[in-house]
Amino acid sequence: MSESRNSERRPDPPGEVGDAPVNTTEAPVLEAPVTPPNTPTDKKVVRIGDRIFRSLATGSGVFVVTIIAAIGLFLLIRAIPALQANEANFLLSGKWETGDPDDLAFGIVDLAWITVASSIFALVLAMPVAGGIALFLTQYAPRVLARPFGYIVDLLAAVPSVIYGLWGALVLAPVIKPVAVWLNTNLGWIPVFGDGNVPADSGSNVFTAGIVLAVMILPIITGVAREVFARTPNAQIEGALALGATKWEVVRTTVWPFGRSGFVGGSMLGLGRALGETVALTVILSYTYEGPHYSIFDAGATFASRIALGSAEFNNNLTVGAYIAAGLVLFISTFAVNALARWIESSSGKGKE
Amino acid sequence: MAKRLDIENLNLYYNKFHAVQDVTLQVHARSVTAFIGPSGCGKSTVLRSLNRMHEVVPGSRVEGKVLLDGENVYAPGVDPVQVRRTIGMVFQKANPFPTMSIKDNVVAGLKLAGEKDKKKLDEITERSLRGANLWEEVKDRLNKPGGGLSGGQQQRLCIARATAVQPDVLLMDEPCSALDPISTLAIEDLIAELKKDYTIVIVTHNMQQAARVSDQTAFFNLPAVGEPGQLVEIGETGKIFSNPSQKATEDYISGRFG
Numbered sequence: 001m002s003e004s005r006n007s008e009r010r011p012d013p014p015g016e017v018g019d020a021p022v023n024t025t026e027a028p029v030l031e032a033p034v035t036p037p038n039t040p041t042d043k044k045v046v047r048i049g050d051r052i053f054r055s056l057a058t059g060s061g062v063f064v065v066t067i068i069a070a071i072g073l074f075l076l077i078r079a080i081p082a083l084q085a086n087e088a089n090f091l092l093s094g095k096w097e098t099g100d101p102d103d104l105a106f107g108i109v110d111l112a113w114i115t116v117a118s119s120i121f122a123l124v125l126a127m128p129v130a131g132g133i134a135l136f137l138t139q140y141a142p143r144v145l146a147r148p149f150g151y152i153v154d155l156l157a158a159v160p161s162v163i164y165g166l167w168g169a170l171v172l173a174p175v176i177k178p179v180a181v182w183l184n185t186n187l188g189w190i191p192v193f194g195d196g197n198v199p200a201d202s203g204s205n206v207f208t209a210g211i212v213l214a215v216m217i218l219p220i221i222t223g224v225a226r227e228v229f230a231r232t233p234n235a236q237i238e239g240a241l242a243l244g245a246t247k248w249e250v251v252r253t254t255v256w257p258f259g260r261s262g263f264v265g266g267s268m269l270g271l272g273r274a275l276g277e278t279v280a281l282t283v284i285l286s287y288t289y290e291g292p293h294y295s296i297f298d299a300g301a302t303f304a305s306r307i308a309l310g311s312a313e314f315n316n317n318l319t320v321g322a323y324i325a326a327g328l329v330l331f332i333s334t335f336a337v338n339a340l341a342r343w344i345e346s347s348s349g350k351g352k353e
Numbered sequence: 354m355a356k357r358l359d360i361e362n363l364n365l366y367y368n369k370f371h372a373v374q375d376v377t378l379q380v381h382a383r384s385v386t387a388f389i390g391p392s393g394c395g396k397s398t399v400l401r402s403l404n405r406m407h408e409v410v411p412g413s414r415v416e417g418k419v420l421l422d423g424e425n426v427y428a429p430g431v432d433p434v435q436v437r438r439t440i441g442m443v444f445q446k447a448n449p450f451p452t453m454s455i456k457d458n459v460v461a462g463l464k465l466a467g468e469k470d471k472k473k474l475d476e477i478t479e480r481s482l483r484g485a486n487l488w489e490e491v492k493d494r495l496n497k498p499g500g501g502l503s504g505g506q507q508q509r510l511c512i513a514r515a516t517a518v519q520p521d522v523l524l525m526d527e528p529c530s531a532l533d534p535i536s537t538l539a540i541e542d543l544i545a546e547l548k549k550d551y552t553i554v555i556v557t558h559n560m561q562q563a564a565r566v567s568d569q570t571a572f573f574n575l576p577a578v579g580e581p582g583q584l585v586e587i588g589e590t591g592k593i594f595s596n597p598s599q600k601a602t603e604d605y606i607s608g609r610f611g
Contacts, residue, residue: 143411233448235444235446235448236448236450236451238406238409238444238448239444239448239449239450239511240450240461241406241409241437242404242406242437242441242442242444242515243437243438243441243461243462243465243514243515243518244434244435244437244438244462244465244466244518245434245465246434249465253450253453253461253465254450257450257451257452257453258451258452
């Protein structure tokens with residue numbers, strides 16, 4: 001309605017007002033908001049452009065949610081028949097015998113152990129380093145250095161994960177072998193450092209995988225931590241300085257309390273990434289039929305690497321269903337970890353300045 | 354406690370920008386000195402240079418001397434952290450540490466200085482909060498976060514925090530500019546009490562406030578845009594407000610500015 005009015009009026013002003021070219025552009029703009037009170041109906045004036053853009057934006061939002069829900073539904077529907085045919089306990093068994101669709105026996109315990117152990121080990125290594133890098137970049141580094149250094153850290157995220165896998169298996173594993181052996185020999189009495197299901201010097205174990213994962217999630221944690229640390233109110237920092245705080249004490253009394261929950265949230269995001277990492281771990285971890293000894297010197301497969309390795313057997317619905325059931329567990333756990341991360345991150349800074 | 358400050362030929366820079374030129378003045382012990390002047394004249398910059406907070410801004414530079422009872426705080430080998438422990442500061446916007454309780458806020462400076470004795474910390478908390486006229490209002494919620502207080506209470510909490518370490522000098526950078534008149538009055542009363550024990554320097558945009566609380570007043574001005582700020586004159590507050598010796602001072606005070 002308003003569209004037609006505007007297009008009718010547009011040519012008018014030159015005829016009525018004459019010369020002033022400003023009126024030709026201003027008149028319709030000024031009139032549009034004035035129109036509603038004059039019209040008898042309470043109809044809101046909605047521009048066609050606004051309407052199109054709003055539907056596009058809403059559509060995109062709905063699309064994403066639909067896709068996620070559809071993936072979840074797909075996983076669930078395809079997993080159920082296999083779970084019904086499963087002869088082992090899905091949650092408590094470590095077996096993975098899926099070759100014969102008439103005799104399925106699979107469970108997630110071993111996969112869960114390798115997945116969780118490598119991810120948690122990666123987190124333990126990456127969190128302090130990422131926190132240190134973020135503090136260095138925001139509080140200590142001179143500005144000229146902080147920027148390029150930050151880019152380099154971000155660049156770590158751009159390296160393809162298969163490269164990380166090759167690097168981990170061919171370069172890192174031989175280098176850290178003495179460390180692994182030393183830990184196994186001297187701290188072997190601590191269960192996680194005990195003998196694994198492959199020799200500690202094999203290199204293709206959770207120990208190597210965790211270190212590689214740590215490097216891979218470093219840029220994610222660093223990026224989030226850098227953002228929250230940089231948002232520390234300057235008034236807080238100056239308040240601490242004026243009380244006679246040293247640089248480190250400023251960090252301890254203001255920057256860290258302010259950014260802590262954001263840092264934890266970023267770490268959870270990193271954990272989500274580590275849980276789902278596939279190719280690098282497929283390259284690094286050797287496969288073994290022996291179950292895990294619950295040591296970081298275990299080899300085996302994670303959810304994701306198990307699925308990737310199994311693609312050759314995807315020849316009947318029940319076998320595929322078993323892998324999809326494992327995928328569903330991974331989907332739910334990464335979803336939960338990411339949701340937790342977002343929640344922690346968004347609640348950070350609340351109730352503060 | 355309560356030492357005098359002598360500022361000699363102080364020049365302050367931000368990178369190449371000459372912010373304040375050749376300031377020389379004396380701040381007497383156990384008295385209130387007010388810095389007044391138009392925005393951008395450098396009075397806050399001078400204040401921040403007294404406890405070496407000016408140099409926190411990247412690219413800033415200081416020339417000249419600031420003598421605390423005869424000892425130059427800019428002498429080589431002097432630790433700025435130590436200077437800030439003996440010259441306290443209260444900011445324009447109250448900035449209690451939001452994650453700390455009221456009590457932890459008050460004793461934050463003491464804890465930084467390594468004081469661990471719980472009994473002593475409790476005593477100092479009460480003494481400082483009483484000194485800041487805040488004790489009665491917060492004594493039942495010392496373990497609640499300081500961010501839950503009103504703006505005026507937060508500012509008095511910051512004053513308690515600054516006085517808990519018993520500094521030689523207390524600097525106040527427009528401490529009332531974000532407060533309502535009643536909270537302002539509370540702070541002004543507090544300043545009058547604090548000057549019995551402390552040397553106080555206060556920057557204010559409010560000339561009535563300067564006239565009410567200070568013993569001597571320093572007027573800073575900007576001769577022209579882009580030129581460094583200067584100290585026009587300093588004198589007893591009564592004289593500056595009734596009979597200033599410089600025309601620029603008289604113009605500013607009477608509102609005929611520029």
